[in-house]
Amino acid sequence: MEKVSWGIIGCGVVAEVKSGPAFQNCKNSELFAVMRRNGKKAEDFARRHKVPYWYDNVEELLQDNRINAVYIATPPSSHLNYTLQAIEAGKHIYLEKPMALSVAEAEQIRNALKGRENKLTVAHYRRKLPAFLKVKELLAANRIGVVRFADVKILQSSEAKIIANTEENWRVDPEISGGGYFYDLAPHQLDLMFHYFGEIAEMRGFSKNQAKLYPANDIVQGIISFRSGIQFRGIWAFNISEKDNTDNCTIYGCKGQLSFSFFGDRVSLKSVAGNEDFHFKPIEHVQGPMIQATVEYFMDKNTNPCSVEEGLEVMKIMNAFR
Structure with missing residues (x-):
């Protein structure tokens, strides 16, 4: 070829x-x-x-x-x-x-x-974007020591502005999307956690349609225990006040933490050796x-x-x- x-x-x-x-x-x-x-x-x-x-x-x-x-x-x-x-x-x-x-x-x-x-x-x-490659590089370099756990929060109002607009909002129809906004956004976060931390030993979660604005569940939370011993917890909510919108992951180690947004352009490192921010230019495509x-x-x-x-x-x- x-x-x-x-x-x-x-x-x-x-x-x-x-x-x-x-x-x-x-x-x-x-x-x-x-x-x-x-x-x-x-x-x-x-x-x-x-x-x-x-x-x-x-x-x-x-x-x-x-x-x-x-x-x-x-x-x-x-x-x-x-x-x-x-x-x-x-x-x-x-x-x-x-x-x-x-x-x-x-x-x-x-x-x-x-x-x-x-x-x-x-x-x-x-996986191939510079910010998340940097996270993987910092983890491999042991910049925060042995990783203990990761915490993900994706909190959005019912408008969910980080979701792409379409003529018909098929994302909230489980028969078309698989499971609401969670199914559209969570692959980004969960794939990176799997990519960073490897095989899974146990996982479980809970979900609910609290606001009942559409057929899909609007809040999902889950925990993972990786075979390496690293722990994970995450919550995805699409029914909160817009002023509380949050898009963040923090990975904690024995010597510090990494914090970043899944839709942003900055990775923050805080460690016993000092703090550092890494900035990345947005990629159009x-x-x-x-x-x-x-x-x-x-x-x-x-x-x-x-x-x-x-x-x-x-x-x-x-x-x-x-």
């Missing part, structure tokens, strides 16, 4: 800025076609982003032999079906998070890949570094930046918490 020629399935809000342009900007990568069931919107996206071809049904896109990889950027309710079709069509896959509606669906995807040459990467793109790593993996130049097995582990955590 000399170049990864992409087709996007679902060119909506996320593909508009966060991911879509990155497929054109990455080395050895081109965005060849997009697909959306609304043909006028697919054509409009293609025209504005200078994409050569567009489709209004997934079968035609998958039959195009000029495309060797697809980005599935639809709501989770269609991830399983589109992924299985892409596997049968022989395409490599960059699959948006959460990778499916449920653990059972995620296992179907994993099983369908067995014995196939298709490669699949789950779009847990924060935020999935770009992960897409570049995925391209390199598809071309056999690097390892998988986030495997189907890792995506499945995150699904299991969300299921346990929900």
Whole structure:
């Protein structure tokens, strides 16, 4: 493979800025076609982003032999079906998070890949962003000593302004999203915890629909005991006062702590050796570094930046918490 020629399935809000342009900007990568069931919107996206071809049904896109990889950027309710079709069509896959509606669906995807040459990467793109790479580097350098526990708080009002706006708020319909705003945001936090701390020994959680503004639960909390002995606790609430909005993770060690936001650009280190802040410039197309790593993996130049097995582990955590 000399170049990864992409087709996007679902060119909506996320593909508009966060991911879509990155497929054109990455080395050895081109965005060849997009697909959306609304043909006028697919054509409009293609025209504005200078994409050569567009489709209004997934079968035609998958039959195009000029495309060797697809980005599935639809709501989770269609991830399983589109992924299985892409596997049968022989395409490599960059699959948006959460990778499916449920653990059972995620296992179907994993099983369908067995014995196939298709490669699949789950779009847990924060792994490749500079701020979170810095956190991993500081942990590896033992800057806060032996890690004891991590504490995550994602507290938002019912408007949930850190959620991408869409024409229809499908994220609060569990049949489409899998489980409300928690299912949309928690993969970012939980994948990083799994990425930093490794295998899980035990986990459990609780959830409730307190405000009853929509069908999904609006508060979720959970705890994890990692095999390394590191502990985790997290809470996601989408029913509080806007003035109390919080987006924070603090990792505590025996010699200090690391604190950072999942949607910010700063990492703070406090330790017995002194305090230090690390600042990072915002990335316009935020999935770009992960897409570049995925391209390199598809071309056999690097390892998988986030495997189907890792995506499945995150699904299991969300299921346990929900």
